[in-house]
Amino acid sequence: MPDGSQKVEAIEQKELLVLEAKVIPPDGIELPVNWGDLGLQLIDSGVIDKEKFMAIYTNREDVSESDKKLLEESSNGKIIMTQRNANFLLNLFWALGLGNKNEILEKGPMTDQQYGGADKFASTGGWTLARGDAMDHYSKHSFVILTSSQQTLVERVSQNIYRPCCGNSAYFPDCNHGMAMLGLLELMASQGVSEREMYKVALQVNAYWFLDTYLTIAKYLETKGDSWQKADPKEILGPNYSSAAGYQKILSQVSPPTQRGGGSCGV
Template sequence: MAGPGRGNNKMEEQNKNLEEIPPSQKESSWKWIAAGAIIVLVVTQIYYLGLNSQKSKSGGDPDRAGVVLNSESGVLPASGIELPIKWNDMGKRLAGSGVIDVEAFESLYSARGGLSPEEKKLLLGLTSGKIVMTERNSSYWLNLLWAFGLANKNSILEKGPMVNYDGKVGSSAEALAKAGRFASTGGWTLAKGDPMDHYSKHEMIKLTPEQQALVESVSKNVYRPCCGNSTHFPDCNHGMAMLGLLELMAANGASESEMYKVALKVNSYWFPDTYLTIDQYLKMKGMSLATADPKEVLGKDYSSAYGYANILSQVQTPEKKSSGGGGCGV
């Protein structure tokens, strides 16, 4: 270790050497040093900004960032999911029958940035091409399918839990009064007049007995995490919209397995946080949402409110996403 005297001599020698450098070279040297320092600072800031971005996306752990992003791409594909349905002029028919009040509908969406040309076409025009639901338009489709599910004449609405949930069978007026107490009915504020004036009143499509039986069967096993009920008891907007989707798929000849597969993808767009978490839970078991049986995942043990709560207690949840349509209002 050098003593104090030797250190002072060394500093004096360095200062002497510095003084012997011509002024022009000194100025040039300091410019290069300053430029180098700035470069180091910029690179360092870029690194930390990238690290913080990873932390944000992964809930704080940069090692999980890639896992979460990969999970999202598998659960919520950016390309969307093709719905095996024919929409044609259904929006126009719903508007024409008063199920959708176009003025109220457009007013709602004007506050959300307005309807895109494609969305206007779905509401008022004729659509003959493929129907693709994406994360972006999932909430719009939620409202369209909600309107359809509410209005389309179906025995599930007329004889199912919506009218006999209390175990009592009363008059038709009493049944309608009971059915009108739910978020899926009284909460549809975009109709002309009372929404119950349209409840199972319009034969938008007619199912064969086999198609109706398929809807009955699948609807009893498709749950939603906002409550403990299946689609067979469509007491909220998600249940009513899913019922409408199942009816449209059945009418278009979809198989039971296809209906479950599509229903799981649609639920994932409507409840992204829920199904990203379920995907993580399944990966703990050596599976994933993409490889699991859709029928099982849509059942009460996974997709009901209490089933999901049980899963949630066992998983470190990923970063929360803005809901595609998780709220139970328009």
């Protein structure tokens, strides 16, 4: 028979699975954008070298035939994100954010001279899946064209979406997660997704990319009498929760659940 500690561990594991199902639905989420032929455009332009890109996933089970179609077909509709393909989509959106022409990349913090050039960051120097150098494609291609109001929306929302791997918002996309989020925000804005929905989707996506972080935040909310489902996505994505410093403060007040996974800042 299991001893007391084993019973406690079993209960905690069950509670974790229940919490995880709330944070990242097991059947995935539908992103409110049509992907169309963007995968083909990314390959044709050279932002993605298909052979290099797919080599990462050789002998791995986290890429399905439907995922491959995002690179190979022109009539893709909505994207389903799951825990299985979250990394694949991270790299796909990273390529989009890096290559798409946008003032955030050209006039924002990425080009601040104090950092020595936009090529010095993980989001640029770390993108090794292009034909040629990543900077040959940096803000060079018109994949997603925004109106002035859509651009303003992306700038406003991106400045309030943080990620726990660093202290910067998506407006300063110096790592892969920030650049990928920027690409997703641009795509959502271009297809008429509302600001409120953009925050909701961004939190769902961040949760798949940083599962341990958001399981811990969800657990913290419960200790305060709140719940993940009722939390304001904009608030949770802000610096008090989702920045590296904000998350460390959360960690000082609650024990993180058993490690389930999280994203690195490389391909």
